[in-house]
Amino acid sequence: MVGSNDRSKFRLTVRYIVATALLLVMVFPYLYMVLSSFAAWNQVDRKLIPTSYTLKSYIWLFTGGESGVPRPWLHAFFNSVFVSLASTLLMMVFGVMVSYALAKVKFRGRSFVNNVILFQMFFPAIILLVPNFLVIQKVGLYDTYWAMIIPKAVSLWAIFMYTNFFKAIPTAFIEAAKLDGATDLQILYKIMVPMSKSITTVIFLFLLMERWTELLWDMIVVRSDGMLTLNVLLSQMFGPYGAYPGPMYAASVLLTLPIVIIFLIYSKKFKEGMQFSLK
Missing domain, CATH: 1.10.3720.10 (MetI-like)
Structure with missing residues (x-):
């Protein structure tokens, strides 16, 4: 009886571990996108989890990027x-x-x-x-x-x-x-x-x-x-600015x-x- 309970607990633990791992696999890309949108530009796509954060990417978006036209x-x-x-x-x-x-x-x-x-x-x-x-x-x-x-x-x-x-x-x-x-x-x-x-x-x-x-x-x-629409605006903006991954992540979050x-x-x-x- 005790052995049966131990096996049930083990199976339940394995299921929780597998479910948690699958959840992380599905959620992490979006989490990575959000973190990268706030990351310092010298860390975007260079670190899996950035250590330095800024609003520069969002400011760049709303101020018009290099064109300076909002x-x-x-x-x-x-x-x-x-x-x-x-x-x-x-x-x-x-x-x-x-x-x-x-x-x-x-x-x-x-x-x-x-x-x-x-x-x-x-x-x-x-x-x-x-x-x-x-x-x-x-x-x-x-x-x-x-x-x-x-x-x-x-x-x-x-x-x-x-x-x-x-x-x-x-x-x-x-x-x-x-x-x-x-x-x-x-x-x-x-x-x-x-x-x-x-x-x-x-x-x-x-x-x-x-x-x-x-x-x-x-x-x-x-x-x-x-x-x-927002999709069209983003596509137009990042045609010439594809080399700016930080703002692209910020736009994707928005x-x-x-x-x-x-x-x-x-x-x-x-x-x-x-x-x-x-x-």
């Missing part, structure tokens, strides 16, 4: 927040509405639509880059917020996730609501959406992260300084910090949603 960081940050939130909310609204129809509304061609969505999910999105750009240019949306928002307003992945979740909700709830005179739109936003808070958090975080880190499309459809904060706020709901999606 960049519109706050405005670019606002652009990123506005475009990311608007695109994400549209993707979720369309995702919820289409998914409800595919999961709970019987109509001719539903299987065909489902198959088309599955096919499009495996279709390389970059192939549509030029056609989408030409459409945006033809309709006069070039260099506007709409050019960055509308083409990113639909997510097939969100539709797929919501459809699978809605299928698991008993139809009895919908039938009872219809007997009380509720419309499909009322059922969707008063019954289905409140019941899907956990999966909604997962979808929201993934979509927001994907849109926040978008670079190629935003570079193509905007040209004026007032329309630049870019990832909002996503990290949002994830920490919604981490509990995120774990609940992931548990469902992995069932």
